[in-house]
Every structure is written in C-alpha cells, then in structure tokens.
Amino acid sequence: METTTDQTAAEDARTEGAATEEAATEDGTTEDAATEDASGAGADADAETDAEADGPSGVGQGAGAVVSVALGIVSLTGNWTGTVAAARETLVGQLKTSSTASVSQQIKEVYGDAWHTTALWAGLFALVALVTAAVVLVRPAFGAPGRPQAPWIKSVAWAGVALGVIGLLLAVLKYSDALLGLPPAS
Known part of the structure; x- marks a missing residue:
C-alpha cells in the first residue's frame, strides 16, 4: 500500500512540474507559477514596480x-x-x-x-x-x-x-x- 501512495505522490509531483513549465513557457517568463500563486502578488507587484519606474504621478x-x-x-x-x-x-x-x-x-x-x-x-x-x-x-x-x-x-x-x-x-x-x-x- 505504501508503494501505491508513493507512486501517486510521484505522479502528482510530475504533473505539477509539467504545469509549472507550461505556465512559464506560455507567459514567456521563468517564474514559478506555484510560487506566484502562493504569494498572491504576481501582477500587482509588477504594476507597482512599473508605476515606480515611471516617476511621480503629478x-x-x-x-x-x-x-x-x-x-x-x-x-x-x-x-x-x-x-x-x-x-x-x-x-x-x-x-x-x-x-x-x-x-x-x-x-x-x-x-x-x-x-x-x-x-x-x-x-x-x-x-x-x-x-x-x-x-x-x-x-x-x-x-x-x-x-x-x-x-x-x-x-x-x-x-x-x-x-x-x-x-x-x-x-x-x-x-x-x-x-x-x-x-x-x-
């Protein structure tokens, strides 16, 4: 029974890794999709960085x-x-x-x-x-x-x-x- 659980966990890990690679290649970025989702600040952090780079808002x-x-x-x-x-x-x-x-x-x-x-x-x-x-x-x-x-x-x-x-x-x-x-x- 342990062997079946280990095999299932290994398959899940491979599937998750493949999804991460697909997400990375679709966006054109190399960030880990799981890390981005876990932090909850993916697009918001990029927008704040872009706004700060533009300078003062006037x-x-x-x-x-x-x-x-x-x-x-x-x-x-x-x-x-x-x-x-x-x-x-x-x-x-x-x-x-x-x-x-x-x-x-x-x-x-x-x-x-x-x-x-x-x-x-x-x-x-x-x-x-x-x-x-x-x-x-x-x-x-x-x-x-x-x-x-x-x-x-x-x-x-x-x-x-x-x-x-x-x-x-x-x-x-x-x-x-x-x-x-x-x-x-x-």
Whole structure:
C-alpha cells in the first residue's frame, strides 16, 4: 500500500512540474507559477514596480495648480483676513480721529486706510497665486525632465497665472486709488 501512495505522490509531483513549465513557457517568463500563486502578488507587484519606474504621478503639481486658481479667485472676491484687517483699520481710524478733524481727514482715516488694507491683502493673495502657478509650470523642467506634464495641469496652472495677474493688477489699482478711490470731501 505504501508503494501505491508513493507512486501517486510521484505522479502528482510530475504533473505539477509539467504545469509549472507550461505556465512559464506560455507567459514567456521563468517564474514559478506555484510560487506566484502562493504569494498572491504576481501582477500587482509588477504594476507597482512599473508605476515606480515611471516617476511621480503629478498629483502634487495638480494640487498646486488648483490651489493657485483658488488663491486667484480669493484675491478677486475677498477674504476673511482682509475683511478683519479692514475692520481693524476702521476701528483704529475712528480712535485716532477726533471729532474736530476735517471731513477729508475723517474719510481718509476711517475708510481710506481700511480700503487700502483690503487691497493689500487681495494683492498678497494674488501674488501667492501667481508664484504657486509659476512654480507648477516651471517644476517639470527640474523634477522629472523625461516625463511630460499632464495637459490639464498646465491649463489649470495658466488659469492660476491669469487670475493672479488680474488680482494683482486690481489690487494695485485699488491701493493707488486709481480704481474706486475715496470720494472728495466737499
């Protein structure tokens, strides 16, 4: 009875070895199919290795491009820090200005400084948006020279540049009173 069991085990081993050789020749690889199945990481490990060889996925650049657009929009629409700083300037202007001050002096201290503070914060957000977008656009030249940047990342980054330039231009015009300046005191 032991002889029959040994013969059956030997036949099973030969059949398994033949299946392994067939699997190896069909794939064109020399890996052992039984080892690959036992590890459970055959195709997944190859895909991860290929992805690592390709380089970075561009997620950081995409996020930077989206952030630059968001900052550009914030510079155009206003932001919490600018509002709080303007309210503080209004309060400081009210405290510094006496009731005997001229009307033009009161307007400048109470409203003009607050307006300039709002413009200053908008300009800072626009400048950060512009710098962030420029970094995203310049980064492929230094990061992964052989890997092209995704077209959508370039488009969004250029939108960030445009919004940053427009926001910066409007902030300068508001700060210099060329756009929506203070009304003259009569």
